[in-house]
Amino acid sequence: QSALTQPPSASGSLGQSVTISCTGSSSDVGGYAYVSWYQQHPGKAPKVVIYEVTKRPSGVPERFSGSKSGNTASLTVSGLQAEDEADYYCISYAGANKLGVFGGGTKLTVL
Amino acid sequence: QVQLQESGPGLVKPSETLSLTCNVSGYSISSGYYWGWIRQPPGKGLEWIGIIYQNGHSFYNPSLKSRAALSVAASKNQFSLNLRSVTAADTAVYFCARVASNAPTDWGQGTLVTVSS
Numbered sequence: 483q484s485a486l487t488q489p490p491s492a493s494g495s496l497g498q499s500v501t502i503s504c505t506g507s508s509s510d511v512g513g514y515a516y517v518s519w520y521q522q523h524p525g526k527a528p529k530v531v532i533y534e535v536t537k538r539p540s541g542v543p544e545r546f547s548g549s550k551s552g553n554t555a556s557l558t559v560s561g562l563q564a565e566d567e568a569d570y571y572c573i574s575y576a577g578a579n580k581l582g583v584f585g586g587g588t589k590l591t592v593l
Numbered sequence: 594q595v596q597l598q599e600s601g602p603g604l605v606k607p608s609e610t611l612s613l614t615c616n617v618s619g620y621s622i623s624s625g626y627y628w629g630w631i632r633q634p635p636g637k638g639l640e641w642i643g644i645i646y647q648n649g650h651s652f653y654n655p656s657l658k659s660r661a662a663l664s665v666a667a668s669k670n671q672f673s674l675n676l677r678s679v680t681a682a683d684t685a686v687y688f689c690a691r692v693a694s695n696a697p698t699d700w701g702q703g704t705l706v707t708v709s710s
Contacts (some may be wrong), residue, residue, distance in 0.1 A: 487652040488595055510629075514693045516651050516695075516696065518696045518698075523700075526702075527688055527700040527701065527702050527703050528639065528688075528697070529700070530697075530698060530702055533696075533698070534694075540636065560676045571638065571639055573696045573697075574696075575694050575696065576695070579652055580652070581643070581644065581652065581653075581654060582641070582694070582696040583642070584638065584639050584690075585638075586638050586640045586642070589637070
């Protein structure tokens, strides 16, 4: 299984929106409605911000949203805040008896 | 609310076995879910090691399968990782996690394991 492709970096100004892509194949992202996104601050464990492509866990701000088109999933952060600066990882289900496939991660900088 | 906590040595010598335990609280391992280990080398991305169910059914990252072994101690509400024949390339923060749909949902805080003589 190949890792999902994410841009190494993304940036946006305070209050703006930014979208991070996660590209896989029909065997993972395109084939299932199970894509999650994690936010990781330095020295901390990852935290789920989106699961099952579009769902937000309780406590995650509405500014975080997810979508998918074909083999590409996307995470959009609207109204950027300073605390959104972090690394973001996607993961997709890839079939029974297979580990989910991680993306390589995207470093989001808030300008 | 489930909580996970990794424990084990922070320093392991090359060629030896890395052993970590994840203590689970707030949820009984016997009630379901897969449980897994993920690692993150310094400055790098997330890498699966493997996942295990309460009945012992497990699957592994093919790149580590020959060296990794997961086990469950349901009576202690713990699961464990053994990674044999470690090298400096195994230096990483190791996370344990509860897994659903083959993705981590709840994470431990992570523990840094350094492989060095």
